[in-house]
Amino acid sequence: MTSTSAPARPGPGHRPARQLLAASVGNAVEWYDWYAYTFLATYIAGQIFPKGAETSLVPLLATFAVFAVGFFMRPVGGLLMGAVADRHGRRAALTVTILLMGGSSLLVGLTPTYATAGLTAPVILVAARLLQGLSVGGEFAASTTFLVESAGPGRRGLFSSFQYVSTTVGQLAASGIAAVLVGTLSAGAMESWGWRVPFLLGAALSLVGFWIRRGAHETLTPADGEGGRPRPGLFDALRHHPRASLLICGITAGGTIAYYTWTSYLPTYAELNAGVAKADALLAGTLALGFFALLQPLGGLLSDRYGRKPLLLFFGVGFAVLSVPLLRSISGFGTLLLVQCAGMVLLTGFTSISAAVNAEIFPARVRAAGIGFPYSLTVALFGGTAPYVGTLFKDLDRPGLFPWYVSALCLLSALVYLRLPESAHKELER
Template identity: 35%
Template sequence: MSAVMTSAAPRPKASFTTIAAITIGNGLEFFDFITYSFFAVVIGHLFFPVKSSTVGLMLALGSFGIAFLARPVGGLVLGLYADRSGRKPAMTLTLILMAVGSLGVALAPTYEQIGVWAPIWLVGARLIQGFSLGGEVGASTSLLLEYADDHSRGYFGSYQFVSQGLSSLFGAAVATLLTNTLSHDALYSWGWRIPFFIGVLLVPIGVYIRRHLDETLGPVAHKGESATATIKDAFQAHARLIWSGVLMVLGGTVATYIIVFYIPTYATHFLHMPLSLTLWASVTASAVLIPVSIYAGRLSDRVGRIPVTWWARAALVVLVVPGFMLLIAHPTEWVLIGVVAVLSVLLALQASPGITFITELYPRPIRATSLSVVYSVGVAVFGGSAQLIVTWLIQVTGSELAPAWYMIVATLLSSLPLLWLKETAGKPI
């Protein structure tokens, strides 16, 4: 086995400014990536013009999901870069790549303009976005935890989901504003492009902010082997933890992409609620994620990652079907917001400690790479496909409860590693 020697850099002094710098950059990148899902119905019409609206929606969701195929590759390449060259340069590179992909989406000609090349262009831009985001989570979460002491990592790690909540909130707010102020023709003609241009324009802010962060990796010495061999040996030594991490990601990512991003599409397409109304569900979910993620992180510092994750997942399994049944029976604005709010609380309670727990499993020399690959594979296989799969399940079964049952199966499978993994809260990493 190769020698990978990392002498940890002295832990920099943590401050709210530090957390904000990491969080804002991470949030900007997620904003660029997830805004696409809020306009799935519009994109399906413009880039995948088929007779069946459901098939068009599935194709649009498929193009959303295809970006996730690039995330494991980006996770490996950019995570390796973060573990060898530092968290800061990797995080700056991911922002620049995201700007390129987002600009590609913003400028994409429609099917009416260039025919079959339109979806090809769109998919290419989405793949660049996916590659970029694949390396972001590992580098930024590693940096957050390496700034923290042993008794506050849950709190620091929670800001990974705070940043995602902020980006979702911003994206949903922009989408809601556009759908409520623009005419149908204006929205479909040019309005849907505005969020992607906004994302591109905000990237330089993230790059500037990240330049002032302190590095936490420390000097790394690699004796005689290539980076690929070094990581291969390290992954073989921690294979059980790698696969456990992928399973842990499964439940949280499926719940996230259904509760936060899919429910507006679901309510619009299957419950026939107006898009201008259903987007408030994503606003609600995002607003809930922010404070509850912080609370869950602090709670996991006190009582442990495993107990908080266990109870949140158990509650989700019990409540998700009744929640969907209530929404189907009473498809009104306040029922939609109420159901999404409750499910979002349970999502934040499991996801916030979960990302910290997974990160703590891996040693510093391979931490960013391991988390990037684990998170990207889990999200690519399960999260990126969730919206497409549940739409297909509704189509073939005729049951509008399919998303709820799918979440239950994913949550139960994702909880299995909690049976054999050991608690990490309060222990040195």
């Protein structure tokens, strides 16, 4: 079989709007499914992991499923689906990831209760969460390369920004649908069948995303001639580009802790440390997320004009200096909303261009796997653990240490950004 090694240049079948739609709709569906589980975890636990279960394996499986499985599988997904994207094309990998997510979402929606299936129920749910983590990890690897390679000259930053636009849209959709169901259904209906609706809807939406992605233009072309290099192996990116792999980790560490703190953990942080009411904290978080999505294309456009480094340093230095005063200033709904929006402005310096920055580090032949594994591993180590680290500091009666933890990781990444060569105006390596 002919090897794949270089991104295709835009041709007659290349339509930028279709490329953006294929990546963005699919990515939004992926993250809708991922966050739906988070928002409905308490209802799922009541049906699948009952407190009065006979066997001690049930609470163990509950803890494993909710807190570990998804994030554990993301680096694996980044590596495996990244390799698929590098060997068989970006579109093939994007098709696999959205079908995996649709299948896992359907599996969650159809999981039997513990009362009807016993231990089989949590085992099925753990399997579904494994597939979700695999899919999300692979989605970032494939969609990052697909978006950036689809961009025309001087537009890689703009295309890159839609990675987090669509992620945020998926998060807001999951939150909104969960809120509507909780607000309209009785508690009994929600506990018995209502929690299944978002997952069944997610499975249906995955089919829509699959249909859109099938018509996308492939950005990776076969190598010319019979003497082309063999297709890359699973670990070729790590083996031949170890410095680039470490660079991805350094670039991502500060960005992922800031992202998960400001988009996911901040409402809980405000409740625990400033006494903000839960409803007010969630409202502030929702408003800030909408503001965040609107900022992303602006950040991408600025980076295309002025470069990646100024935005990365704006983010890294900004959070290193301001994380502590911002988090300590939260005292109520108003200050929480201001703090969250201020953080979103700073965070845009990273999120709007992270896909472009990562893609510009690796050659096309190993780009997807090269990005996918170190990025997802760093997210699992620092982003996924942010809520637990924050809660741990609170339990240890040292809540003031968490802002310093965020600040330190952002300072570390800022030092990496200082040494990073500017790549915005260079041709993407083939």
